[in-house]
Amino acid sequence: MGRRPCCQKGEMKKGAWTALEDKILTDYITAYGEGKWRTIPKQTGLKRCGKSCRLRWLNYLRPDIKRGNITPDEEDLIIRLHGLLGNRWSLIAGRLPGRTDNEIKNYWNCCLAKRIRKENNREHIYLPNKVKNTKNPKIPTPGPELEENGHRLVPSPAVAAASLQLLLPLPKDPILNSGSVMNGDIVNDLPTLEDESGNVSSSPLTSRDDLSSHIVAETGTSDIFDSVDFSTFDDFLFKQFDSVIEAGWSSWESFEEADISHFGPVDYAALSYASDQWII
DNA sequence: AACGCTGTCAACCGCCCTCGG
């Protein structure tokens, strides 16, 4: 049995919203709050799908939406966050107050992606656009060094940050004494996953609980996590990202070459979009 | 003025995840 569609096709209106529809939706949400999107058409008489109502509100009608062009600062942040997170637009938007995921996605697709590709002229480099499950991307696993145009490429701080999801950086902590990043031995000792074909891959450790339990197993203590308030794992990553930005990437400079060898799979998006931050 | 090309952005589509019964 197939899944029931969110609304009956043919009964619902499509296309651009009218000023009257906007007013009806805004008045309703102002009075009753967000949520229960599917009840809105029934309650208001709007001939719009609940999902359409949600989208209209979140992307256009919300009072805190910021209008106008993306500023250079915002653009810089988008590029860095995209290098870190890939196409997880909602997470990126969460770091840009007043901007919506749709707006950032559009801006990236129409402006940034083309421009950066042009600047770097590296069309052959893997881009994450077609990665279906971006929360668990199957990122290819090159070594920490690449040969290109006869130059030896060494991961710079930007590349290290791009690998945060896989490197699992930790807050500065005397136990690990590793600056901002997890001890390489632990990274190398991440648990593995086995798919239906029996292929083994490194665990992405997509939740904070995964990471926490692994750290406790390795270090015998949960002090690292107890001392920091991370409401979500993404916040955890962002706090690390912010700390690196605030420090002007200097917190990455203490790495020895041996540390770099422990870096996990590199996000190629960051390689192509931040080539100026590669040491060639 | 007419046409075509390009950029922009709102909106839709379909997949996925979560949660409650």
Place this chain on the structure above:
DNA sequence: GCCGAGGGCGGTTGACAGCGT
């Protein structure tokens, strides 16, 4: 544990405006 409803998300589409020829 299973299933369906509800909602979130990223990819894509299509309308429209602006610009150049």
